[in-house]
Amino acid sequence: MAAARPRFFSNIKSADEYFLPNLYGQTTNQPAPASTSLSEEAFFESDIERLDAELESIFGSSLQERHGANTDEDIRAAVAPVDQHQPPPPPATTVVPPIPRYDEMTRVIGTPFDHRPQRTQYRRDANVLVVNGPCALAQGKIAGTQASWSDVQAALEQQASTAGIGLAVENSNHEGxxxxxxxxxxxxxxxxxxxGDLLHAYPAIQKAASLSAAQVLLLNDTPLADSNASARQLTGFGAFGYKVALHAAIEQFKEQ
Structure with a gap:
């Protein structure tokens, strides 16, 4: 036979013992027990203590101890059911930065590796135009020499400024x-x-030199046998050939 469940309060009636005897009978005409000679307020307090003791024997601890509440309002707030129909809080708004314009992107990112040919507006007011074509410059130097192009260009600009003529410089590795x-x-x-001594490999450039209305001076390391009669050649001068060609152009302008 199973052992009876131990009771924490042997002198206090359980809920069944308290309610079942009066379930089918009239409780109004029955005399009160002898132990209920206390006042009406004390009687209700004793009933509450009995119920609390029974609940404590079933659940282990009181609601006040479990939820840390001190008042009835605190208890109701602690065990209040969650409203399932309550709308969820609105999601946090994320501020999306505006998309930068193309000009702003190119200013920030830049295109240092853009090798597409760029058409430069030709300066028609220039008297002398220096054009460095394919492979004329390499690593900032004039191909086939150790001369820095920036130093040569600065010397040419000073020479043209002293002579009182205009000078423009264009560098491109694209034939067109x-x-x-x-x-x-x-x-x-x-x-x-x-x-870069490769004019013989560009027939289209040779044709353009023959069709050009300007006076063309070709700088080559070796003479070009198939050059047209309208283009003059300067060979074997290396980096100094730019200064020789500019000096020849200045003297030609003085004769005009």
Whole structure:
């Protein structure tokens, strides 16, 4: 036979013992027990203590101890059911930064590795145009020499400024850009052209030099046998050939 469940309060009636005897009978005409000679307020307090003791024997601890509440309002707030129909809180708004314009992106990112040919507006007011074509410059130096192009360009600009003539410089490794400069040059312009001693490999540039209205001076390490009669050649001068060609152009302008 199973052992009876131990009771924490042997002198206090359980809920069944308290309610079942009066379930089918009239409780109003029955006399009160002898132990209920206390006042009515004390009687109700004793009933509450009995119920609390029974609940404590079933659940272990009181609601006040479990939820840390001190008042009835605190207890109701602690065990209040969650409203399932309550709408969820609105999601946090995320501020999306505006998409930058194309000009802003190019200003921030830049295109240092953009090798597409760029058409440069030709300066028609220049008297001398220096064009460095394909492979004329390499690693900031004039191909085949140790001369720095920035130093040579500064010397040419100083030489042209002293002579009182205009000077423009264009560098491009694209054949079409060089052709555009040759065909857009006016008859009052002298073009100093250096194609890195590869002019023989560019028939289109040779044709553009023959069709150009400007006076063309070719800088080559070796003479070009198939050069047209309108283009003059300066060979074997290396980096110094730019200064020789510019000096020749200045003297030609003085004679005009």
């Amino acid at each position: 850009v060089v052709i555009d400069h040759l065909l857009n040059a006016t008859e009052h312009t002298t073009v100093i052209l250096n194609c």
